[in-house]
Amino acid sequence: SFELTQDPAVSVALGQTVRITCQGDSLRISYASWYRQKPGQAPEVVLYGRNNRPSGIPDRFSGSFAGDTASLTITGAQAEDEADYYCHSRDISGLYAFGTGTKVTVL
Amino acid sequence: EGQLVESGGDLVQPGGSLRLSCAASGFTFGTHDMHWVRQAAGERLEWVSAISSAGDTYYADSVKTRFTVSRENGKSALYLQLNSLRADDTGVYYCARRSPATYYDLWGQGTVVTVSS
Numbered sequence A: 001s002f003e004l005t006q007d008p009a010v011s012v013a014l015g016q017t018v019r020i021t022c023q024g025d026s027l028r029i030s031y032a033s034w035y036r037q038k039p040g041q042a043p044e045v046v047l048y049g050r051n052n053r054p055s056g057i058p059d060r061f062s063g064s065f066a067g068d069t070a071s072l073t074i075t076g077a078q079a080e081d082e083a084d085y086y087c088h089s090r091d092i093s094g095l096y097a098f099g100t101g102t103k104v105t106v107l
Numbered sequence B: 001e002g003q004l005v006e007s008g009g010d011l012v013q014p015g016g017s018l019r020l021s022c023a024a025s026g027f028t029f030g031t032h033d034m035h036w037v038r039q040a041a042g043e044r045l046e047w048v049s050a051i052s053s054a055g056d057t058y059y060a061d062s063v064k065t066r067f068t069v070s071r072e073n074g075k076s077a078l079y080l081q082l083n084s085l086r087a088d089d090t091g092v093y094y095c096a097r098r099s100p101a102t103y104y105d106l107w108g109q110g111t112v113v114t115v116s117s
Helices: none
Strands: A009-012 A017-023 A033-037 A045-049 A059-064 A069-074 A083-090 A096-098 A102-106 B003-007 B018-025 B034-039 B046-049 B058-060 B068-070 B077-082 B091-098 B102-106 B111-113
Touching: A009 A017, A017 A102, A045 A059, A045 B102, A069 A083, A096 B046, B003 B091, B003 B102, B018 B034, B018 B091, B018 B111, B034 B077, B046 B068, B046 B077, B046 B091, B046 B111, B058 B068, B058 B077, B077 B091
Parallel strands: A009 A102
Antiparallel strands: A017 A069, A033 A045, A033 A083, A059 A069, A083 A096, A083 A102, B003 B018, B018 B077, B034 B046, B034 B091, B046 B058, B068 B077, B091 B102, B091 B111
């Protein structure tokens, strides 16, 4: 198995910008996807591939990569963005892992 | 777009076994890789297992040798056999569909497994 490390929690003022990072060796060879999970709900993808958003996900969500680190940026955070966020990736042996998770609080 | 419905979760004693099922509908099940993901209460998501459309299987180190994933494409069904269960296997188990663009594009509502004496 392999590890993907995220900051446990971040806070952002309403309408401001927040960046969540995910670090791991697998990210050197595999893009991360990002999932948002609200209490009592199944996760939902918000970003995948190099910087792709599924239909229905607003363009305030964007992604980037540098070396072994993937980032998810929310530009102009809204109250409904408050949730837990997880990165997800695959390693060279075909195994998968989720990141440790980041709790985003919108103030 | 499709639907996934898990079942089979239950209260089981340590060392016991369970078989989880995931019923798929509304899409061509056999063409998709399928995964199991679990989450203990208040904890992070944990990838558990995967089975490709061709039947290749993959497991997290924490469940390898104890869990077995399988599928019946004719029934649009995914299974996870859980053996030698431990307290730390307790949690919500989700099945999830892997899209060709390599992300989870469909999730079930989850089924709860509780391992306790």
